[in-house]
Amino acid sequence: MSPRRLHTKPWLLIGAVAFGVSAQPAVTTTAPSDTAVLLAQTESLRTVDHPRFLRLLGQLDQQAPHMSTRERWQLRYLDAWQASYQGDYANADLALRDLIDHSNDQVIATKASALLMDDMRTSKHYEQAFELANRLVANLPNIQDETARFMVLFYVSQLLTAAGQYDLAASYALQTTEVRAPGETQCAPKTVLLTTLYAGHKLNSSNPVFQQAIDACRASGQSVFLDSVWLVKSGLYLDENQAEKAISLLDRVMPNIRADQYHTHVLVAQTQLAQAYLKLGDDDKARESALAAIAISDPGDTSEFLRDAYQVLYSIEKKHGNAATALGYYERYVEQDIGYLNNVSATALAYDEAQQHTLAQKLETEKLSKQNNILELQQALNTKAMETSRLYIAMLLMALVFIAFWLLRLKRSQMRFKQLSCLDGLTGISNHQHFMSEAMRMLGMLEKKRSPACLISIDLDYFKQVNDNYGHAVGDSVLRHTVAICRRQLRSSDLFGRLGGEEFGILLADCQREQGIATADRIRRAIEASPLDADGCVISFSASVGMACTETAGYDLQRLCREADTALYKAKRTGRNRVIAISAAGAG
Structure with a gap:
């Protein structure tokens, strides 16, 4: 055992x-x-x-x-x-x-x-x-x-x-x-x-x-x-x-x-x-x-530390130019990171659901108590004189309004919790799990219409140096700044999410390959031209971008992700701060 x-x-x-x-x-x-x-x-x-x-x-x-x-x-x-x-x-x-x-x-x-x-x-x-x-x-x-x-x-x-x-x-x-x-x-x-x-x-x-x-x-x-x-x-x-x-x-x-x-x-x-x-x-x-x-x-284990171990191996092989081995370790790193983040999200979700359940039980108890009070009031109406009946009716209405208010508040709280569970806590855009599920749903709809789509994968260059040199608080500001830049370049119909760390994903619906490349390069240039002013310190940064299209990869999300990640890795390897798109022959 x-x-x-x-x-x-x-x-x-x-x-x-x-x-x-x-x-x-x-x-x-x-x-x-x-x-x-x-x-x-x-x-x-x-x-x-x-x-x-x-x-x-x-x-x-x-x-x-x-x-x-x-x-x-x-x-x-x-x-x-x-x-x-x-x-x-x-x-x-x-x-x-x-x-x-x-x-x-x-x-x-x-x-x-x-x-x-x-x-x-x-x-x-x-x-x-x-x-x-x-x-x-x-x-x-x-x-x-x-x-x-x-x-x-x-x-x-x-x-x-x-x-x-x-x-x-x-x-x-x-x-x-x-x-x-x-x-x-x-x-x-x-x-x-x-x-x-x-x-x-x-x-x-x-x-x-x-x-x-x-x-x-x-x-x-x-x-x-x-x-x-x-x-x-x-x-x-x-x-x-x-x-x-x-x-x-x-x-x-x-x-x-x-x-x-x-x-x-x-x-x-x-x-x-x-x-x-x-x-x-x-x-x-x-x-x-x-x-x-x-x-x-064990082969099926998932943990933060296995993720970190694969990240170390990926960094070493990448440093020594072993592209195929580095890519293999990077894929294992991504698997561990997804498993770890899903587990953390599940724990936080369970805590919030338990709190909601406790609140619902409390409100149900209050509701039952108030219903008993209502029955008592109704019995009193049969024995009281007409001049006091209006007062009791008013009290009954107030109790009903109070119950409705608390039930409405509970419903709003549950709706807000559902919305927050789909968003990344730092940047406010879709989190990894919601992005992947929405992307799969959108691709299914686009496939039925035979409409093209492009998947863009963005990774900030040398982001670890920003954290090391300026601290994680500034690093968080860089991530939020990047999200604001990207949003200005996107349509309301585009799906935008944070995939983990400094990596972001964008699904462009009804978008041809050339349009996708133009959008990706516009985002890259906007990031390069928009340094962050953090307490008087100007921090310039850039991004590498990989893109895959349904025209060459089809509508399978996993394949689109792999090709976009391959293009991103090639953009990193060939000098960073560039856009690489997978062509029909599999090259950028």
């Missing part, structure tokens, strides 16, 4: 290792049995000494027939935890649901619910995860066991981080630092707070929270959490263009990461090494590290 795979920043969502709250036996008025002591000891070793945890778990499984009912439920919880840690979610979730429904132990049921919520997130059942999170949060005031309370806060924080709700996630992370679970140190709370701050871009490599987390995790012996802290720090070194520091740190901690055998941490470390060596110009070591990251992943 493969170890747990995560699909967002792995150190931000610590996953199965986070279940290892170092629980100790509870103090009771009678001496606990030897089995109860062994169960508590085993649970405390999950992330401190996992090999020993497995040995004790095997010993406990052999003793199961002689245990009390409650002890057997505790053992089943530990078995479910191990199944989840290994990535065996099907068996883990069956056992967890059985614990929730039949253990008759509130503490075990709460811990099992928290674990199940995290499994749902990891296996991409986001809507169910948020529904369960809402129920657990609503029940927080009733959770007296500190360990169970800690787990709920911990996993809710990670789920909100995955949905991009960083401020709300940080508030739950701070609450974990205030929980005093038996035997629990500040390692896990400090780590989750650290990673949440990093996700929200509120952290730098010199922040004192790092040393607090390191000291706490070293003192408790929780090396997997400590690995997460190191990976956050090396990631910040890369963000701050301190590649030498990142390599030095990763070389120092890599033996411990490999010893812990946590797949995701190994993948992250290899990818970061590849990025750091690429920044320093050591292409051989960068290639070696990137290939190592890919080698330890």
Whole structure:
């Protein structure tokens, strides 16, 4: 069974290792049995000494027939935890649901619910995860066991981080630092707070929270959490263009990461090494590290770090002029990027849908309450005198107007959410998923009419240098400026979207090849002639453009995309700041 795979920043969502709250036996008025002591000891070793945890778990499984009912439920919880840690979610979730429904132990049921919520997130059942999170949060005031309370806060924080709700996630992370679970140190709370701050871009490599987390995790012996802290720090070194520091740190901690055998941490470390060596110009070591990251992943895996590994390989092969190999790596990079972005969008969408569902339930409750009030008013009308009936009727109308107002508000909120889910948050144009679905629909209509169309692919030249030299805020301004320029050159019937990063796509309907080339070159010249004035600093930039037409490629969207990307790559390779269109013979 493969170890747990995560699909967002792995150190931000610590996953199965986070279940290892170092629980100790509870103090009771009678001496606990030897089995109860062994169960508590085993649970405390999950992330401190996992090999020993497995040995004790095997010993406990052999003793199961002689245990009390409650002890057997505790053992089943530990078995479910191990199944989840290994990535065996099907068996883990069956056992967890059985614990929730039949253990008759509130503490075990709460811990099992928290674990199940995290499994749902990891296996991409986001809507169910948020529904369960809402129920657990609503029940927080009733959770007296500190360990169970800690787990709920911990996993809710990670789920909100995955949905991009960083401020709300940080508030739950701070609450974990205030929980005093038996035997629990500040390692896990400090780590989750650290990673949440990093996700929200509120952290730098010199922040004192790092040393607090390191000291706490070293003192408790929780090396997997400590690995997460190191990976956050090396990631910040890369963000701050301190590649030498990142390599030095990763070389120092890599033996411990490999010893812990946590797949995701190994993948992250290899990818970061590849990025750091690429920044320093050591292409051989960068290639070696990137290939190592890919080698330890299953063929169907999708993650941000596999995407970054393929991007490193693409950059190296492109630099050395290996066009065919570079194109192959670029295609894998695009596949990973699409999968990663779709996963992030799905998580955010599930969060918003859960919020809408909660609001709808609240409004439905208010509606039912008001309907009861209306019935009472109608009964009162039969017993009151005529002079008071008008007052009650007026109150009834006000209640109906109030209900209609809230229902209208809910409908408008849902319509606005649907519209936002189709747009790119930064530029306001179609996002990748909406662009592709609309392009496929338009091509189907154009094929029926036998009307021509052109697909334009635009990529800003040397955009990474803009981010490196001026910062990501200026880079975002360049992207918005580019969108404004392009919109001035397009018709209202043209489809315009952001495909990812600094790449944009345009579908020109009812457009011949020559018209498409003219439009593409007009856009390219407009971008070149329109530098951005950012706080007194004039930033000039250009774009490379590739184009494919239905006249040569047909109406299949995938083929149009491939030919447009091929033309774009040729424009990049032959000097940038130019338009290349695929001809009938396949050349520009």
